[in-house]
Amino acid sequence: MLKEGYCFVLPGKKPASIMFTNCSSFPTSCLIHLNSCHGAFLPRRCVPQLSLRTTTSSRGRTLSIRSSSDHAAMVIDEFSVACNIMREIRTEISRMNKSIGAVPGLAVILIGGSPEVYKILGGLAGVNTTVVRLAKDVSEEKVLKYVSRFNDDPRFHGILVELPLPPHMDEHNIFNAVNVEKDVGGFHSLNIGRLAMRGREPLFVPRSPQVCMELLHRSNIEIKGKRAVVIGRSHTFDIPAALLLQREDATVTIINSRTKNPEEITRQADIIISGFRQPNMVRGSWIKPGAVVINVWTSLVVDRNDPSGFRDVRDICYEEVSKVASAVASVECHRGVFPIVVLLSNTLTAAKRKHNFM
Known part of the structure; x- marks a missing residue:
């Protein structure tokens, strides 16, 4: 158990640390910085000139962040939401x-990547977490053997084969090899299929769309009857996100690289979720005044002024969007903390279902 003020450093190209001011209670005043090469991180340039404001809603006490600029959107504090979920899990x-x-x-199979953040967050949540780290040239057969082993092991209620997979592997073979009841990543064809069917509930849904829905729900943002736009082209992101929004009676449009007049379509939306991985694509002129905007991923671009030589850039041009939108969230759903918290929550759900515990 980490104590108050505990801080540790992971190996990397430059110092990286994770610190909780009081891990025993998991307050919202938590700070995480992990080198993006080693898994999760919170971008250091989240918002210019931030000030903190505490608000109270029907879902409880939340911490919001507002910019000190004149007409700025409320920034949805995704990390405080993640901390609240961690408290619930514990x-x-x-x-x-x-x-x-x-x-x-929970069993996690990583092909490349760093196992530390899974072990740390799993330990803090109280989930028994095992991480298998494999080389990028590992055979598909070997990955499937690990999946089969974890399927048969009753100690594991959740299994995740982390993305991205090397190009020599068939994603569908691997995802569908996971026992659907242990598919906490939500990638199995049966779970995706159930999501698309009215009257059939998936056991789990892909984590990136689930993170977006958690942010909307826990920020008390109304979805029913709203126009929503999902920007992206990924079978684990845009279609599941659109289906989840449709299940809550939103009218949804998906925008991809072939869409004509994307700016015109997006400007009609009350809710915009972007996971396209094109830096600064969504400009302020794309946003309907008062819309809610969620940026799902960032792209790594060359920056000679940064000590690392690179920096993370969002799909949304934050400086412009924040002057028009009513609320903005920027979540790193590939390397971020929040998706792992959702994974742990899904593992708890799988365990409760297995043991018939309510």
Whole structure:
């Protein structure tokens, strides 16, 4: 268990650390900085001239961030939302362990990447987390053997084969090899298929769209009856995100690289979710005044002024968008903390379902 003020450094090209001011209670005043080469991080340039403001809603006390510029959108504090979810996970795991002596177990298969953040966050949540790290030239057969082993092991309630996979592997073969009841990443064809069917509930949904929906729900942003635009082209992002929004009675349009007049379409939307990975594509002129904008991924671009030689740039041009939108969230759904928190939450759900624990 990490103590107050505990800080540690992960190896990397430059110092990287993760710090919780008080891990015993998981307050919203948490700070995470991890080198993007090693997994999760919060961009250091999140917002210019930030000031903190505490608000109260029907969902409880939340922490919002507002820019000190004159007409600026509220920035949805995705990290405080993630911390709240972590508190809920810890409470439920403690209750389950005391009641039936069971603890959720998660197996993560990484091909490249760093296992530290999974182990750290899994440990803090109380989830027994095992991470297998494989070389990028590993055979598909070997990955499938690990999947089969974890499928058969009752200690593990959730299995994730992390993306991206090397080009020599068939994503569908690997995703569908995972037991659908342990598919906490939400990639299995049955889960995607159930998501598309009215009256059929998926056991899990892909994490990036799930993160976006959590942010909307926990920020009390109305979805029903709203126009929504999802920008992207990925079978694990844009279609699941659109289906989740449609399930809550939004009218949804998906924009991709072949869409004509994307600016005109986007300007009609009340909710915009962008995961296109094109730096600064969504400008302020694309935004309807008062719209809610969620940026899902960032792109790494060359920057000679940065000590690392690179910097992360959002799909949305933040300086412009924040002057028009009512609320903005920027989530790193590939290397971020929030998607791992959602993964841990899904693992808890799988364990409760397995043990018939309510």
